[in-house]
Amino acid sequence: MSARLWPLAVALAAAPFIVVLQNRTLAPITLLGFAGVILAAWRSGWRPARPPMLVWPAVALLGWAAVSALWAPEAGRALDGVWRLGLTLGLAVLAADALRAGPATPLLARAAALGLGLGIAAALFDDLSGNALRAFVRGIAEPPATLAFGLKNAASVMALLLPLAVFATALPRWVRLALGVSGAVVALLLPGESAKLAVLAGLATGVAAGFAPRATRLGLAGLAAVLILALPWLLGAALPRDAGALPNSAAHRLLIWDFAAERISERPVFGWGMDASRAIPGGTGRPDAALREAFGLTSPTAAQWFSNAQLLPLHPHNLALQVWLELGAIGAALMALLLALAALACRSPAACGAFAAGMVIAMLSYGAWQYWWVSGLLLAAVTAGALQAGREAR
Secondary structure (H helix, E strand, C coil), X not given: CCHHHHHHHHXXXXXXXXXXXXXXXXXXXXXXXXXXXHHHHHHCCXXXXXXXXXXXXXXXXXXXXXXXXXXXXXXXXXXXXXXXXHHHHHHHHHXXXXXXXXXXXXXXXXXXXXXXXXXXXXXXXXXXXXXXXXXXXXXXXXXXXXXXXXXXXXXXXXXXXXXXHHXXXXXXXXXXXXXXXXXXXXXXXXXXXXXXXXXXXXXXXXXXXXXXXXXXXXXXXXXHHHHXXXXXXXXHHHCCCCCCCCCHHHHHHHHHHHHXXXXXXXXXXXXXXXXXXXXXXXXXXXXXXXXXXXXCCCCHHHHHHHCCCCCCCCCCCCHHHHHHHHHXXXXXXXXXXXXXXXXXXXXXXXXXXXXXXXXXXXXXXXCCCCHHHHHHHHXXXXXXXHHHHHXXXX
């Protein structure tokens, strides 16, 4: 068994459980896993090959993000983000190349299954115990109500990684079925609507890819590109103007997207600069009475809830909107190309399912450059590529 597989296998086995405790640990776990793969492969004689075409849109996107620091509100933060993302991307590309050159074994699939099993069990215990596990790690005697929301990060990571184990043909069918059922049930119990949708999308897409792989890849590529390129311009017609029946958190998301779309229209070509979302003029303001009325948020409860809600808290909670807002049409075109090529490279149900789950969460939840989340996406991508290579080798 190749030594180069073990660092990534350890990362996969540890990540879901550790993310339950603290989501920011995902970035160092991923970096150490990639670095270990590269070092072990180098010692065994591997040398990097020419990067695949998929890498160049990502490099161009990071280059454009670095250029946009010239007009970003916080140039230092913008360049720091580009540097961190570039380092992680470079390690991911090298690790993926090293894994393609190694022998195919079921180790990664087993590690992913083990990690997901531990993560699902830990998340369920923490949720049912009133967050006792996460409170213990933080040294908190009485867990505050807000501590529960941290579980949505763990649910998102498990939703992203779940298809990699459920559709791994190297695993026994009963293990895959047990993981799929338990993962879906626990995701439904935990906080975070985007993770719930991601689990369903990932599993459904993986099944579809098993029956129609080419059509699924093409559908994912086309849908991702259209969403990135067209979403800001479709929101005016798509956003429901009567959000009073929605949960306040969901209605708030609509107001955020409406505000972001307006700011995009002010600088549609170059954007406001890398990581500028947190400093967009007016973003820290509160929805006034006229805006709440326009969205049907007229109840006293809604008025009280939205009195403390910002129009743009840190980022738009939507990949397409954030890319347009910060990097304009140039960045959106590069992101659309990158995602389309990534979808076309998904040649297994596991890869297609992970891509779909990641897209759902990216379009509904985290910041586009949120470091721990991007690390999780790259961990899933490298693992999917290695599993895919092993599947094709068999």
